[in-house]
Amino acid sequence: MTxxxxxxxxxxxxxxxxxxxxxxxxxxxxxxxxxxxxxxDPVTRAKVRAKISGSTAEETLHGxxxxxxxxxxxxxxxxxxxTMWNYTVTKWQPVSETRYRMHHYESGIxxxxxxxxxxxxxxxxxTGERIEVWPFIGGxxxxxxxxxxxxxxxxxxxxxxxxxxxxxxDHVFVPAQSSFSFPNPxxxxxxxxxxxxxxxxxxxxxxHSALLEEVANPDLTHVRSTQQFQNLVSFHPWLRMGxxxxxxxxxxxxxxxxxxxxxLPPFLQTAVExxxxxMLDVDNWTxxxxxxxxxxxxxxxxx
Numbered sequence: 001m002t003x004x005x006x007x008x009x010x011x012x013x014x015x016x017x018x019x020x021x022x023x024x025x026x027x028x029x030x031x032x033x034x035x036x037x038x039x040x041d042p043v044t045r046a047k048v049r050a051k052i053s054g055s056t057a058e059e060t061l062h063g064x065x066x067x068x069x070x071x072x073x074x075x076x077x078x079x080x081x082x083t084m085w086n087y088t089v090t091k092w093q094p095v096s097e098t099r100y101r102m103h104h105y106e107s108g109i110x111x112x113x114x115x116x117x118x119x120x121x122x123x124x125x126x127t128g129e130r131i132e133v134w135p136f137i138g139g140x141x142x143x144x145x146x147x148x149x150x151x152x153x154x155x156x157x158x159x160x161x162x163x164x165x166x167x168x169x170d171h172v173f174v175p176a177q178s179s180f181s182f183p184n185p186x187x188x189x190x191x192x193x194x195x196x197x198x199x200x201x202x203x204x205x206x207x208h209s210a211l212l213e214e215v216a217n218p219d220l221t222h223v224r225s226t227q228q229f230q231n232l233v234s235f236h237p238w239l240r241m242g243x244x245x246x247x248x249x250x251x252x253x254x255x256x257x258x259x260x261x262x263x264l265p266p267f268l269q270t271a272v273e274x275x276x277x278x279m280l281d282v283d284n285w286t287x288x289x290x291x292x293x294x295x296x297x298x299x300x301x302x303x
Contacts (some may be wrong), residue, residue, distance in 0.1 A: 043098055057094065107135070107137045175206070176207045228254075
């Protein structure tokens, strides 16, 4: 079964954006059968979306995804580049029967490809250049989930369109896709290795999923869920590959977390405390952060 078309973003997978959020321990997750979901009902559709990607209650959820990044150079096989661990914190609040508001915060810790080795410097396998790693941080991003998708503020870099709600066997799947672009903010005179003649393009394809039994349980405000996504993105400026054709290809998978920050692996707890301390106090994180703008302000131009 499918829902009606979604207007804009599944919000960073609501994390999106991009990302999965966290859950408190589930209560009353009964094994008895539940009524069939009526996806023609907008109230039901909104609750399904919110429960899977976030919550229908006023609460803060956490999540973690592992993103493997590859270079696709418009020919040949992809080249493994680096891995990013995306840690998210999202504050949820019901607005009405069909609207659920979120405030989303996220960070990214880079490690050597497919390892837990946090990197300060990285050797680019395409260019051979040793580069100082630039941590990812973003937020707060605001949005609202409704029956047919999520609408986010102007700061969001993912603008999804719904691919429906699908029930397959004992699982519910909520897929979406997104295309977004903006002019390259770097100039060739000042940033020769970050600049590209092409606009910066970001295409994402992601799916949240959860057990039908839990989604249909009226006693649960959020459910255990997983997120899987791919993206095809212009090379991030810190990779210093603006003059190369192609894009980075990302493949990620993740889930909500019981236990919040303390549920992160110890190596990530240490890295987040060092590189993104704002994630530990989101109540006092009010100024919008963007890694593009942070990079341009903090890094002097490099030849």
